[in-house]
Amino acid sequence: MxxxxxxxxxxxxxxxxxxxxxxxxxxxxxxxxxxxxxxxxxxxxxxxxxxxxxxxxxxxxxxxxxxxxxxxxxxxxxxxxxxxxxxxxxxxxxxxxxxxxxxxxxxxxxxxxxxxxxxxxxxxxxxxxxxxxxxxxxxxxxxxxxxxxxxxxxxxxxxxxxxxxxxxxxxxxxxxxxxxxxxxxxxxxxxxxxxxxxxxxxxxxxxxxxxxxxxxxxxxxxxxxxTELELQTIRWHKLCINAAFNPTAVLSGGRGNADQLTDPELREHVLGVMDEIWKAAPKVLGKPFPKDLATPERIIRSTERNAGARPSMLLDWEAGRPMELEVILGNPVRIAKRAGVDMPKLQTLHALLKSMQKVREERKAKEKL
CATH class of the missing domain: 3.40.50.720 (NAD(P)-binding Rossmann-like Domain)
Incomplete structure (x- = not known):
């Protein structure tokens, strides 16, 4: 058969x-x-x-x-x-x-x-x-x-x-x-x-x-x-990791995920970004995160054990490649705003990294002249 x-x-x-x-x-x-x-x-x-x-x-x-x-x-x-x-x-x-x-x-x-x-x-x-x-x-x-x-x-x-x-x-x-x-x-x-x-x-x-x-x-x-809603919930939950650690790795001078958490001020910043997403996502999705999804505190504890991890945005920055700024930072800010929610931490990260990338590319263009 x-x-x-x-x-x-x-x-x-x-x-x-x-x-x-x-x-x-x-x-x-x-x-x-x-x-x-x-x-x-x-x-x-x-x-x-x-x-x-x-x-x-x-x-x-x-x-x-x-x-x-x-x-x-x-x-x-x-x-x-x-x-x-x-x-x-x-x-x-x-x-x-x-x-x-x-x-x-x-x-x-x-x-x-x-x-x-x-x-x-x-x-x-x-x-x-x-x-x-x-x-x-x-x-x-x-x-x-x-x-x-x-x-x-x-x-x-x-x-x-x-x-x-x-x-x-x-x-x-x-x-x-x-x-x-x-x-x-x-x-x-x-x-x-x-x-x-x-x-x-x-x-x-x-x-x-x-x-x-x-x-x-x-x-x-x-x-x-x-379902569609469940999958989009997973996307927003993963954003807690990507939008917190990826930009911070670049802006902190190249520190990996676990290394960021050894610095008290960076740790507070990372947790703040996660909390912002954690509060905004339910308003975008129309329902709270399921209770079985890892909370920001749990994500932090898990990340501490993964020493040596260097996020993709940092690798792209070091290699001179474009970074995934829009889908990880820009889109969430815009989508949340349509739902009546401001995300000031993500907006700041987006603005800073977008400017850094633009300045570097303009400098490279001038060097080629």
Missing amino acids: ADSNTPIKPVHILFVGAGAVGCFYASRLHHPKQNIHTSLIARSNYAAIAASGVSLETHSFGNYTFEPYAVFPSISAALPNPTLSSTSPPSRSLPSDGWDYIIVTTKALPDRSDDAATVAPLVSAKSCIVLVQNGVGVEEPYRKRFPNNPIVSGVTVVSAEQIRNGVIRQNRWTRISLGPYGNGLGAPSNATDDKSADVVRRGHECMERLAQWWTKYGGIRDAETH
Whole structure:
């Protein structure tokens, strides 16, 4: 008897972003024997992955090599076509009617690029768009551009890093939380709108299938499914960590998360940012945080034990890359303001870091003249 989880027809899943998170989760979803094929759009690490696949050194699954169905150097190279480009094995073909799932795992930088417009050529009528990115408000540009496509929002708790091109190390955790996205909490779907209800229903079905595949075939036991409100609650809760520690790491001169907490004044500041989010989020969401979610005090205690952690915003700043300022700081401030809530601590962090980034980029531009 056939497994009800196994697709009858081949399912083609494209990951846009071949960093540590994208490669790890793609590797756990790729199961050709079950008709599930994952491909990657890689940029700086394209040559390494195209030549040798992805080498993974994992805490949860041991060491192994992931050979994606196809790997592409750009969006244009991954456009649906009956036959793949010359950069992929010629014996493999993709359906001409497009990708079944497009999973975006790149950094969310809406102040630098319109990512929804960038991936638009890849999206067909049957495509489900999955956004596994930091922050809040990341889904809105996609919903505006793709009103008829199902969208799944995802939040990860995974410690993974790309130690060199094409080599991924997963240190701990595997959790991925998924939820369908309708029209956002600020403009809830109208239950009498058949088209809107159908889009949400299809998003729910796509979410359930992904979670089942990750769990049954990929061994991700904590691939969790949620309602839209539950998933947005998880996004705001994770913001307690990201919006407190990430900006502080940059503004404090490069101190890691646990190190920040050894300084009494920084500790008070970090806790103050968390408390601001903790009080604002229920007013945005329309209900309080569930009692089983870690409180700011509990997050602090847990972070103290994770010595050496250096947040992504700090790594981006040190490497001269743009930081995820809008989705982690700017969007929460704007979304909360629409709900009648001020977030002065986040607004201050946003203003300072935005200015720092602007000044540095202007200085670099002048040096090139």
